[in-house]
Amino acid sequence: MKKNGVKMIKINSKNVDVFYGKKQALFNINLDIQENQVTALIGPSGCGKSTFLRCLNRMNDVIDICRVKGQIIINDFDINDKSCDVVRLREKIGMVFQKPNPFPKTIYENISYGPTIHGMAQSKNEMDEIVETSLKKAALWEEVKDRLHEPGTGLSGGQQQRLCIARAISVKPEVILMDEPCSALDPIATAQIEELIDELKKDHTIIIVTHSMAQAARVSQNTGFFHLGELIEHGSTDKIFKNPENKKTQDYITGRFG
């Protein structure tokens, strides 16, 4: 969304350092994420792009030895501040994981779980509606509408991943984080998800970590390149892929290493 030609900044990270025990995983990351755009994070394995992604909804809290320093500001609010409530934060910032991880429950229950714990539906009808719109947005409705009460784990890999996306959007998050969402999927399922991502950016800000440079080029408007825990370069996808400033970026996208 452009306002007076200036893109709105949704997430603003300042001097983010991450440590696993004594080992530093991220060094002084400064990255702005634009609203209603797809931002791709690329880089070789172990470069810290997933770690950065997990900072944005504080999933790193789960890891005992992980410490995060610096500011990550979302809606004028530092999420690393003590007063930040992770439950509220994660309601606003959804996440889709590398491997499809539906709950071993029915398709309906998978979607209704988030709205239930956040008290978003007052009645069964409202809940049915949330489930339907979420599944429609995730382009899964037509395939599963007759078997909403069958287990979600019985779906194919691509369907499971779209179910996970539907689950993530069921609570109407502002931001959706995707951690290599297609790495476990075949090309057809991948194409479906990519199409979906393009559709979703109308209502959500999307950050996607990917190993596939082609995918980054296809789906994203902005790209950040990580290497050895540092953000080497970021900017519009066009620029990064066609005219990178940094030699390392150039080497990586041309496939000379990584």
Place this chain on the structure above:
Amino acid sequence: MNKNKEQLLNKRYKAEKRFRLYGQSAIFMALLFLTIFIFKIFSTGYSAFQKTWLIVPVTFDAELMMLEQNPSKEDLKDADYYDIALKSMADLDPNANEDQENELKRMVSYFFEREIKRELLNDPSLIGKTKDVYLTASDDLDQVFKGNYPRDLPEDQRRVTDYQLKIFDQLVELGKVESKFNLSFFTYPDSREAELAGIASSFMGSIFSILVCLMIAFPVAVLAAIYLEEFAPKNRFTDFIEVNINNLAAVPSIVFGLLGLGILLAVFQLPRSTPLVGGITLSLMTLPTIIIACRASLKAVPPSIREAALAMGASKMQTTMHHTVPLSMPGTLSGTIIGLAQALGETAPLILIGMVAFVNTIPGSPLDPAASLPVQIYIWAESAERGFVEKVSACIMVLLGFLIIMNLFAQIIRHKFEKKWS
């Protein structure tokens, strides 16, 4: 070079063949032992499910029973049955002298009086009439009839006299000895007389102990496991606790018995020989088993499920209670059942807390004195009477049946409710 390779290959094949053979013989040995064991138990025990009855004509003589005309139900209950019981036994041989009459009386159990009384209470119109009544044969005659008694021993080494055998053989010839299903084995409590001994008291004792054990051990163990696995920080102290839980699982059960004796009975003054104390002692033993099973099945829940829930904005508690714990329940429950099955077969700690006492009443609550099935086996195995030999095996059969059912149940729970994830 090529030949060398050939030899090497042959050697490998032979080694594999040998290994298979070792494995098969190991399995064969295990099956052999099991078969011998089961065959031995069944061949000695199956006869305990049959009981020998003597059919004796009893004359319900109102005068001997000290009954007035038109007696009420109460009168019938208070009447004296000893004399008619004695008389009907003595009448088996009209020419018996006093000693022989005594021997005749000992051919049936000391319940004969009660059995005759029951007959009359069922049908008060029998007064003044004569009826054939089924009387429990003494355990020795029971064994004679089942063919387990060496009749050819010299008389002074036998507990049945020649005279008793003679009368018994006459009765057999007349068809007055019958073998029927031994219901009293299941409905009677323990007794000093083998023919009257049953497993009702120890069975109920076992049930009560296991219930007490379950009610204490399950909630404590599951809470401990959930806390340790999901909430507690991983540091030296929790490592130390984990090591000690594993140690606890390895403590010999008799030590728990001593603990029960020293703490529950001596300090807290809980009633001795009761399933309450037995259950608490057993729960100490079962606790680590359940904790370990529960932690293992919590660990087996894929972290991706926890991440999915957390990323949806569920709190730690919601993640645990809505997702992790339900998914771990099949494993926890089957672990619990296996722990309880272990507790069910436990003898040593129960002996220490006094559940080995002779109990001839059926307990109605965990606060009544009781034995338990394995302790009952122990008590009977110590008894000298021949009649108890088959009872020991029969009791083992009941216990084994119980354990097999419990383990089967654990398997079913595991297979039926365990969720499969991609």
